Amino acid sequence: MTERTDDGAVGAGAGDAGWRVGDLAALTGLTVRTLHHYDDVGVLRPDRTAAGHRVYHRAHVERLYRISVLRRFGVSLDDIATALDEPGWTLDGALRTHLAELEDQVLRMERLLHRLSATRPDVPVDARMRADDDAGDVEVCRRLLAVLEDTAVAPTEPLRRVAVLVYADLEAAHRHLVDVFGLEPGPLHRDAGGTVVHGEVRTADGVVMLHRVAPEWRLASPAAVGAATGMLVVTVRDVDAHHAAAVARGATVTYPPTDQPYGVREYGVLGPEGEPWSFWSPLRPS
Incomplete structure (x- = not known):
């Protein structure tokens, strides 16, 4: 016999009847709102009962597991939806692609960090400007503007120190x-x-x-x-x-x-x- 939660969802022991959104949220630690959002953006589309209630079966749970793994690695929902729907998709391939993207992001963030560090008040400006507050402010502004420049990594640029x-x-x-x-x-x-x-x-x-x-x-x-x-x-x-x-x-x-x-x-x-x-x-x- 199935059990029903306060929101009318079929209980976790429902077997072939599947899980309603409240049950799945409780089982996975996700919120109902998150599961609704996954449905709205098309990354995890549940079946519907005759009354229009969302119901999830084993295939949905398996897909949700893969979604959760990729989300933990920071992959966007759009990329997850594309990846999971491709016939040749593999977790290894997806993680390799994401690793390369993360590496590029880290390099950009490190460059931004270095440029911002150069604008600190305790970083000395040119000696000729130290006695001139206006010139010093101009130099700091120049450094700040450099932060806004494109941070794309050139093919020949040294990337990391070892x-x-x-x-x-x-x-x-x-x-x-x-x-x-x-x-x-x-x-x-x-x-x-x-x-x-x-x-x-x-x-x-x-x-x-x-x-x-x-x-x-x-x-x-x-x-x-x-x-x-x-x-x-x-x-x-x-x-x-x-x-x-x-x-x-x-x-x-x-x-x-x-x-x-x-x-x-x-x-x-x-x-x-x-x-x-x-x-x-x-x-x-x-």
Whole structure:
């Protein structure tokens, strides 16, 4: 026997009778309004009873599952409707296309972020303009107008930076960066003998590659050289919290979180082979 909800919908145990919109909303966590909208735009058209009530069957639920997956990845309803109705559609193909679109959006947003950052009051203008407020305002306006320029990515434009750090023991370095500094673990690649020859760790905006010592390319471990010719700076949301966590995990701190004149709160720490690292958070306006 079927059960009916207060709105007259057939209960979830209805079997072949299907589900009314209220039941499906309760089962999926979506709102009735969302399901009505999916019907209105044509992405999920339910059957109708003789009285005109929406009723959903198994095929509708399967389609709704695919819609929900794609929506979670940010695909528009128009693109979802087109994709699901194409005979050759596959989830893998749809996600690959969406991944390329997201990559382009991220690049545009990063460019916008950099241009907006250049308009901050603490970013110095040309020295000749510092003593002239009007000229300084003109320069800031010029920077703001640059934000409005087209942000299309040129085919030959450098897209992303990839940091490469050289270590004698890649596996130990990978473990330290993940366990102590809290970076996200990436893959470790081994040769036929099981030795790690390449590794990766990640931050939210990119990859840090861990490279083997390679004298043929003049790449040496900072532990062997006794010095480093560069360092990595990582932005975190709360530098004090990150500092406390790193110390608790055994990090060797070179200086504690300190407000810097260049607009960040920063602390220094030694990496797995003695090289310097820095973690910082932008200072909030006072």
